[in-house]
Amino acid sequence: PTEDDLTTAAASEAFGLPLVENEQARELVLEHFRRLRREPHPANRRQYLLPRTAEVLPNPLGTAPGFLLEQPSCLLAFFPGVPREMRAMVEQELLPRLRRRFPALSTWQEVRLRVFGISEPEIERLLSDSRLPEIEIGFGVDFPETVIKLRGRNPEVLVRAEAAVRAALPGGICYPDGASLAKVALDNLARQNLSLSLAESCTGGLIAAALTDIPGASRVLERGAVTYANSAKNDWLGVSTSLLEKHGAVSEACARTMAEGIRAAAGSDIGLAVTGIAGPDGGSAGKPVGTVFLALADNEGTRVEHLALGGSRQRIRRLTTMTALARLARYPGEGTK
Template sequence: MRIATLVVGDELLNGEISDTNTAAMGRALGKLGCRALEGRTIADSEESISATLQELASRYQVVLVAGGLGPTRDDLTARAAGRAFEQRLVLNDEALESIRTFFQEQRLEMDPRNEKQALLPQKAIPLANPAGTAPGFVLTQNSCRLLFFPGVPAELEAMLECHLPPLLDEWFGDRPPMGERVLKIFGLSEPKTESMIESQPLPEGVTIAFGVDHPFVHLKLRAAGDDWEERLDQTEVSMRKKLGDFIVARERETLAQNVAAMMKQSGLTLALAESCTGGMVAEWLTAIPGASTYLDRAAVTYSNQAKNDWLGVSKRILHEHGAVSEFCARAMATGLRQATRTDITLAITGIAGPDGGTEDKPVGTVFIALSAGDAEQAKRYTFGGTRDQVRRASACMALEWLRRYLIEHQRR
């Protein structure tokens, strides 16, 4: 099936915001065993949108469009679609009704501007929006089906989930079997990963590819054919033999999600002491529903006083070794565990930069410590890159320590 995506908005081209909608459409297609062959990004100009729609409709069987269905005057997608395919805009009763219902249900007053969102090309079939005001719609132009969705990410995702599977089923029936699986690797570089698996023969019809999502390397396994799933399973097993514990997540899982699930299952409790990561680990874990079942608390202890008050780090350690030291990391973890009586504590202290580095402890120097009834560890790392990259690598490494501790703990 030949599929393309199109996202509309000046803000995506001038760099005001990063586009997450192409990725959301890609994931929704992937779940259905499909993939887009290309993605386009275009400005809020009726002429460009219209020309791009015509071009994509002549080249592809399905075009997913996101954005430009809002209530303000720079939302031009419906108008551009009408122009591209020579259809008048008409006030669509079904769409208008769904907008009114949305406002009633949210007990909000409807702004007259929102009526504009029901002005659709004459032959458009509206698609209900479960999460917002802008209805989507479908247009058929010769052999191409165009699906128009709003650009607000939460609305787009809700609409993709409810409309895409039945529409693709209706139009194309059974789709050619193919699939992909992503293994997420932490602690190895891209060339290092490739060299570790290159001696591994791949089953027929299976190909591999690499990607980087700092600090992770993504290893992508692909297979086509009726038994693609079986062949991917087989390949995953052989990759796990070579890469072992460096594989920290698969598919849409994240390291944080896996650690959160393991924590929940373990019945153990956790407290965090973060200095240079400033709450990043806590924020990641609490982004996942159910964190309260295992997370007791987290301390972002920027000042020495805070490290002393809440974590019991002695003034002597802070004075003699400094806040960025193995001694301090160790004292943060053990002090927090004593204070909170949680089962596991993790501490992170380091120099994220851009300033604050010294010859002995350059920017990127980070100490991580873990304390539990049956384990006390601390280690120094040197991470490269920007402040954000140092913070991310530190937070991921702390989660990785927790993951490995929980694996060991389960084995006992």
């Protein structure tokens, strides 16, 4: 907490409610520090000074509690400014209270699906022929995924609608909004009892990071190598100097050798490698920025995919990471629906 945290003081002044030390908020703040085995800073006291009639909203992820103020014909909710803390408090604290206060809201339910591999306009077109009675449908984009929102009053109808949406999108990978493509990929390989090793160049470890964000990733991921320089590709993966001189580090031949090299070194069932030009510099007429090669090696051989991506460096690296995860989610062939 700092002097520019003005929301609580502004609410106090706006509604003529003096700030008082709220015992419940105080205990929540102190308990947070007890769990961390740390002493609170004196400034943390401001986090439990709340308007006199405030109803406390516990914060499961941080120190600062939120609060509700009831005014004539209006219920106001105040949250800390950290987005992930606010989202958790809305889901766990605010919405249950609103459902209790306004039972009619509880009759509406929503299912959200994330889709990777199909654009938002194409998803809308594909779903236009699907019969989804009693369902309201909406779309949003969280690059590079599309979020499909299904709303209805009947849970059984929602279940059928979700199945219909998945069936209508065979070209994409669908998964619940609360999950991630990395989890879909890990679960798919774990079901097949397969091990994985990674060799990353342009993504710099982003694929491994996405997978190891998921608890239990070690059941699948054996190792990951960031082989950014040519010397690393040569030393760790067996990419020869002659191959690099002839084809370059961003090439089908290099990606193929990277995938086969990491698989051999790890003794894993699958070796996946990416190499590319994320920009903004380094492109040429023959290999422009956004040129990426993705290789997957297994006991059936090695397949290499040439990607032509656009956008910023961050966008290219993100798309490469998601495309690699999608290949693992679909492995060995048809993807998760």
